[in-house]
Structure formats: structure tokens, C-alpha cells
Amino acid sequence: MKKSLFAVVLSFGLLTTSILSVSAQEHEPGHDGMAADMNMKASVQQQVKSDMKLTLNGKPLQLDESYLIDNSLFVPYRAFAEGIGSEVGYDAATQTVTVKKDAKTVKLMIGSTEANVDGTKVSMVGPAQLINSSTFVHSRFLAEVFGIKVLYDENTRTVNLVSGGTSGSGQEVAKTYYVNIEGFAFKEGDITVEAGSTVIFTNKDKVKHNAVADDGSFQTALLAMGESESVTFAKPGEYTYFCEPHKNFMKGKITVK
Known part of the structure; x- marks a missing residue:
């Protein structure tokens, strides 16, 4: 025993x-x-080499290669940023990419899904990442953060970038603002913007949310966690909006001057 x-x-x-x-x-x-x-x-995150073409204001934007990662287009940050008229930098010690255009500065750390835009943290669809020893970033995010509209032509598989540029007086005519959806609330829900500005809604909650105008002028898709969608406001006015699944308590207002 x-x-x-x-x-x-x-x-x-x-x-x-x-x-x-x-x-x-x-x-x-x-x-x-x-x-x-x-x-x-x-x-x-499957990386599939993309055959999409890119244009900026109708002219081809030359990139050596691009990739589709989870159905989002990622491009080499240096060629893309310089192509849209930005200054670029890279800090090897912190693996941080810096892109500057006009008065806006964007910093992206390789492997992180958060970007630093003029000191404000903004979520991205996917992180900046190394592919074949080159740094690739989400093309739509980097374009829209600088007020560049992104239009996709499915028939020709072309991503058309449209830059608002500046007015005749040299003043910037388009700006980008951010509304983060977090804790079942629009964190920057009540904001004032200039006509022609773009507002990017980003969902940080684990449940889906959207932004729907009371007057029906805009409606984003239901955004999953980490997803974003932009809305451009061309006309002055007050635009109150809500989240459709949580309309009783999730509300905000955008004043366009």
C-alpha cells in the first residue's frame, strides 16, 4: 500500500x-x-498584395507596392506621405513615424493601433507595420487626417484622393475633426467646425455604434470596435445626431459655421 x-x-x-x-x-x-x-x-491579419491604383486630384500617385490587410489598403508611408505633400520622419529608437503637413503633425508607432494627432490619441483600423522592411500605414486614415477625401471607383479599382488645398487667400479651407465613441457616449460630441470640414467618427466600444443626423443629412454605418467613418459638412448649420441602437441617451451636436 x-x-x-x-x-x-x-x-x-x-x-x-x-x-x-x-x-x-x-x-x-x-x-x-x-x-x-x-x-x-x-x-x-492576412497580407494580400494589392493591384489598386491611386490618384491625387486626377494624377497617378506612384507607389512601389501596396497591400490589402483585412480588406483595408495599406501603403508605404514615406512614398504616400510625400506624394500628398507631407514631410516625413522616423525615430528608430521608438519605431515612431512622423508625418507633417501644413500645421498638423501625426505620429504613428509601429505595432500600435493608436495615432497621435496634434497631441490627441486617435484609433486606426490597423497598426502601422513592417512589410518587407518597409513601414506601411492605413491609406484612408493618413489621407483623411489631412482633410483629403477618399473616393473609390470599383470598376477601375482606383482610389481617388481629392485634396481641398487652400483658398485664393492662402487660408486652409478644409479641416479634420475627431469624435471618439467610448463608454456609450460621443466624447467630443458637441463641437464647432468650419464649412467644408470633415468629422471622423471612431468607435472604441466593444459594441457597435453609429452616428445618424436628426434631419437625415448623414448616417454612418454601424461601426465595430476600432472602425471609423468620415462625414464632410459643406453647409453651415446645426446638425444634431444620435446613435441609432442607443438613441435614448447617445446624442451630440455639430455646429458648422
Whole structure:
């Protein structure tokens, strides 16, 4: 009886030691277990080389390559940013990309889904990431953050970028504002913007939300967590809006001057 009990205890001890050994190996830097885990995560976002063309105000925008990642177009940040007239920089120590255009500065850290826009954190569809040793970013985000409209022609598979530019007096005619949806509320819900400005709604909640104008002038799609949609306000006026699934308490107002 004592021998049987000793055998059971010994077997349990060996099993525990084996489990702990495997667990330690799986968390050891550089081990095959970690590499397999990283490969599994990488496979979640499938990178498909894109054949889409891009134009800026009707003229071709030359890019060596672009990729579709989860159905979103990612482009090499330097070529794209310089193509739309921005200044670019890269800090290797922090792996941070900086893009400057007019008075706006955007910083994106490789691997992060949050961008820093003039000191304000803004969510993106996907993180800036390295592909073939080059940094790729979400094209729509980087365009719209600088007030550039993005129009897609499905027949020709062309992404048309339309820049508002400046007025004859040299003043900027289009600006971009951000409304984050978080905690079942429009965090920057009551804002004042200039006519011609674009407002980007970004959902940070785990449930879907949208923005619907009371007068029917605009309605975004139901946005899942991390998704964004932009609305451009051409005419002055007051635009009250709500979230359709939570219209009793999620409301906001945009005043356009």
C-alpha cells in the first residue's frame, strides 16, 4: 500500500515537473513556442498584395507596392506621405513615424493601433507595420487626417484622393475633426467646425455604434470596435445626431459655421 502511494506521488511529481518545464520553454524568449504563437497572430491579419491604383486630384500617385490587410489598403508611408505633400520622419529608437503637413503633425508607432494627432490619441483600423522592411500605414486614415477625401471607383479599382488645398487667400479651407465613441457616449460630441470640414467618427466600444443626423443629412454605418467613418459638412448649420441602437441617451451636436 505504501509502495503504491509512493508510486502515485512520484508519478504526479514527474508530471508536474514536465508541465512546468514545457510552460517555461513556451515563455522563454526565442523558443519555438513563442515563434509559433507570433506566426499564429501574424496569420490573423492576412497580407494580400494589392493591384489598386491611386490618384491625387486626377494624377497617378506612384507607389512601389501596396497591400490589402483585412480588406483595408495599406501603403508605404514615406512614398504616400510625400506624394500628398507631407514631410516625413522616423525615430528608430521608438519605431515612431512622423508625418507633417501644413500645421498638423501625426505620429504613428509601429505595432500600435493608436495615432497621435496634434497631441490627441486617435484609433486606426490597423497598426502601422513592417512589410518587407518597409513601414506601411492605413491609406484612408493618413489621407483623411489631412482633410483629403477618399473616393473609390470599383470598376477601375482606383482610389481617388481629392485634396481641398487652400483658398485664393492662402487660408486652409478644409479641416479634420475627431469624435471618439467610448463608454456609450460621443466624447467630443458637441463641437464647432468650419464649412467644408470633415468629422471622423471612431468607435472604441466593444459594441457597435453609429452616428445618424436628426434631419437625415448623414448616417454612418454601424461601426465595430476600432472602425471609423468620415462625414464632410459643406453647409453651415446645426446638425444634431444620435446613435441609432442607443438613441435614448447617445446624442451630440455639430455646429458648422
